[in-house]
Amino acid sequence: MTFTGRFAGKAAIVTGGANGIGAAVVARLASEGAHVMVADVNEPASMVEGAVFQRTDVTSSDGIAAMIAAARERWGRIDILVNNAGVGALADIADMEADLWDKVFAINTRAIFLCSKAALPALEESSGVIVNVASISGLFADFAMGAYNASKAAVVNYTRSLALDCVSRGVRVNAVCPGLVETEMAKRAIADPIDREFWFDRIPMGRAAQPEELAGVITFLASEDASYMTGSIVVADGGITAHTGQPNAPIRQKLRASRQG
Ligand SMILES: NC(=O)c1ccc[n+]([C@@H]2O[C@H](COP(=O)([O-])OP(=O)(O)OC[C@H]3O[C@@H](n4cnc5c(N)ncnc54)[C@H](O)[C@@H]3O)[C@@H](O)[C@H]2O)c1
Incomplete structure (x- = not known):
């Protein structure tokens, strides 16, 4: 597929851009003409044309300052910041250690504040944009995912606060809430075919997103x-949050009829 150059001449930073959703964002931005910095603790397996790698730990203020300085030095501008880096954590309250809780918040939540604050002067110059990657797990709760749920709920409401802080500076701020996406983060949960069916059964579209x-x-x-658009929280979840969770009554009626007939 060929894309038009919506981002021709623009410079973007994608945190966590080495894998998964971030890597797909890097590829899409670059394919539409942007210069893109992949800011990640891990180097990507391959690099698309138009992208550069800057090893960055988004929990480190020094690392973030170096990321912003490198982008400004290379391109003289920053137009787009995608705050995508994130980690999951499966532990209920009895098993949750304070260190793990702090790590989840440091990467998923605090880093969004640090990266946005550091990028703001450049974004203000370019009338740029911030896109935060939250989750439907920031809108509702999951079993044994308290730290993740709370960290992403904070991202959702911080997106609104940040949008208000930035509106007079001409910078737009929005968030996306993905449902299940087939990346390393999700692969563990759906690797087993039985688990996979169990997950997909709860998604009205019947599949994960790519x-x-x-x-x-x-x-x-x-x-x-x-x-x-600013301060908007955009859900892309195959219909999960459109659903009350109650059973699919017509399918159950058809099943009952086929058993009786
Ligand atoms: N996969 C899903 O089902 C799903 C659903 C909802 C939301 N999300 C969110 O989407 C975002 C991307 O997730 P993904 O599924 O692509 O995960 P992923 O594990 O495939 O990629 C995450 C990337 O973040 C990087 N990263 C981790 N810690 C970092 C740090 N301290 N500094 C810099 N980079 C760091 C990793 O190296 C990795 O490249 C996350 O914020 C995640 O919470 C994912």
């Missing part, structure tokens, strides 16, 4: 097509 499907939403929010 990272590229989230990249489409994130780059839309980063583009001029979303010029009147």
Whole structure:
């Protein structure tokens, strides 16, 4: 597929851009003309044309300062910041250690404040945009995911606060809430075919998203097509949060009828 150059001449930073959703965002931005910095603790397996790697730990203020300085030095501008780096943690309250709780918040939540604050002067100069990657787990709760749920709920509401702080500076801020996306983070949960069926059964669209499907939403929010959007929380979840969780009554009726007939 060929794309038009929506981001021609623009410079973008994607945290956690080495894998999964971040890597798909990097590829999409670059394919539409942007210069892109992959800011990640891990080096990507391969690099698309137009992208550069800057080893960055988003929990480190010094690392973030170096990331911003490198982008400004290389391109003289920053137009787009995608705060995507994130980690999951499966532990209920009895098993949750304070250190793990702090780590989840440091990467998923605090880093968004640090990266946005550091990028703001450059974004203000370019009338740029911030897109935060939250989760539907920031809108509702999951079993044994308290730290993740709380960290992503904070991202959702911080997106609104940040949008208000930035509006007079001409910088738009929005968030996307993905449902299940087939990346390393999710692969562990759905590797086993039985687990996979169990997960997919709860998704009205009956499948996980591919990272590229989230990249489409994130780059839309980063583009001029979303010029009147700020403080918006955009859900892309195959219908999970549209559903009360009650059973599919017509399917159950058909099953009962087929058993009786
Ligand atoms: N996969 C899903 O089902 C799903 C669902 C909802 C939300 N999300 C969110 O989407 C975002 C991306 O997740 P993904 O599924 O692509 O995960 P992933 O594990 O495939 O990629 C995450 C990337 O973040 C990087 N990273 C981790 N800690 C970092 C740090 N301290 N500094 C810099 N980079 C760091 C990793 O090296 C990795 O490249 C996360 O914020 C995640 O919470 C994912």
